[in-house]
Amino acid sequence: MTHLSERYARQARFHGIGADGQAELMTKRVLVVGLGALGAAVSDQLVRAGVGLVIVDRDYVEVTNLQRQTLYTEQDATAETPKAIAALERLRAINGDVEIDAHIADVSWDWLRPLPHVDLVLDATDNVETRLLLNDFALERGIPFLFASCVGAYGMNYTVLPGEAPCLRCLMRHLPLAGQTCATAGVVAPIVHHVASRQAVEALKYLTGRHEKLERRLLIEDLWENQSQRLDVERLVDAACPSCQQNEYPSLVSNRQQTALLCGRDVVQVRRSIEGLEPIANQLERADITMKKTPFTLEWRWRGHRMLLFKDGRVLVHGVNDPHVAVAMVDECLGA
Numbered sequence: 001m002t003h004l005s006e007r008y009a010r011q012a013r014f015h016g017i018g019a020d021g022q023a024e025l026m027t028k029r030v031l032v033v034g035l036g037a038l039g040a041a042v043s044d045q046l047v048r049a050g051v052g053l054v055i056v057d058r059d060y061v062e063v064t065n066l067q068r069q070t071l072y073t074e075q076d077a078t079a080e081t082p083k084a085i086a087a088l089e090r091l092r093a094i095n096g097d098v099e100i101d102a103h104i105a106d107v108s109w110d111w112l113r114p115l116p117h118v119d120l121v122l123d124a125t126d127n128v129e130t131r132l133l134l135n136d137f138a139l140e141r142g143i144p145f146l147f148a149s150c151v152g153a154y155g156m157n158y159t160v161l162p163g164e165a166p167c168l169r170c171l172m173r174h175l176p177l178a179g180q181t182c183a184t185a186g187v188v189a190p191i192v193h194h195v196a197s198r199q200a201v202e203a204l205k206y207l208t209g210r211h212e213k214l215e216r217r218l219l220i221e222d223l224w225e226n227q228s229q230r231l232d233v234e235r236l237v238d239a240a241c242p243s244c245q246q247n248e249y250p251s252l253v254s255n256r257q258q259t260a261l262l263c264g265r266d267v268v269q270v271r272r273s274i275e276g277l278e279p280i281a282n283q284l285e286r287a288d289i290t291m292k293k294t295p296f297t298l299e300w301r302w303r304g305h306r307m308l309l310f311k312d313g314r315v316l317v318h319g320v321n322d323p324h325v326a327v328a329m330v331d332e333c334l335g336a
Ligand SMILES: [Zn+2]
Pocket: 165, 166, 167, 168, 169, 170, 171, 238, 241, 242, 243, 244, 245
């Protein structure tokens, strides 16, 4: 075990963690939802720190990701490797001692419900629906949820602690989420790393049992405008909040929506029930459709649009933003 003690020597030397804190960290498992810029940065820090991870993402690596998504390479973008797979390979190369469980999936209540024990939930998503789902999931399980968000050079962090209000649902109407996304307003890498570092340090505090050190305020930072705020939000508890006041968790419902518009891209996700990629490949072959096969996806073109099918039955239809059009195209290729 000498190499382990060497690997974590500097971290265990830090007074806030110590040898006992390090031993604690190595027994923990954290769920990271989303492996874009934020998920990549925070996963990198936690895996290096010796924390086990469950990572999940629904998308694949593209060249526009490389400016800020630090786990990926040009090769991943060229191969259109699913982010969960590319991240897993890279994280295993960084630290082979920690357990990493990787999933290519669109996170839903159906996906979360059977998930084995995790100690903490980290938000690295890009949409409000999934954040509220994670908020409710964490509250229901009695574990903290680390909300984080960034766009432009602007970022926010807030830690939802079970039994201590407010939760993210309480704060939603107060948060300055103006509907901007990284695709419309852009984003620079430094704010992502800033926000990811705050998430990572809160994770380290919580996982080592240093709960008195947790930041309970809402943190807002604009690195370009040199502005930062730390807001006491205790008084923003919504007395009618179903999630933290009534244990009702409105987001924990089975709703496998048939379609979803992917954040800020002209891509519609259409869900189909399939029995693996092979039968679909045979079907497309019979229809004389040329396709590209990887172990995780099937890709083909239809009416000039790129279609990408994942094993779990999701088809990404590129270059459209109307769900009806996307569904019709999937029907044409795979049958209604
Ligand atoms: Zn609440």
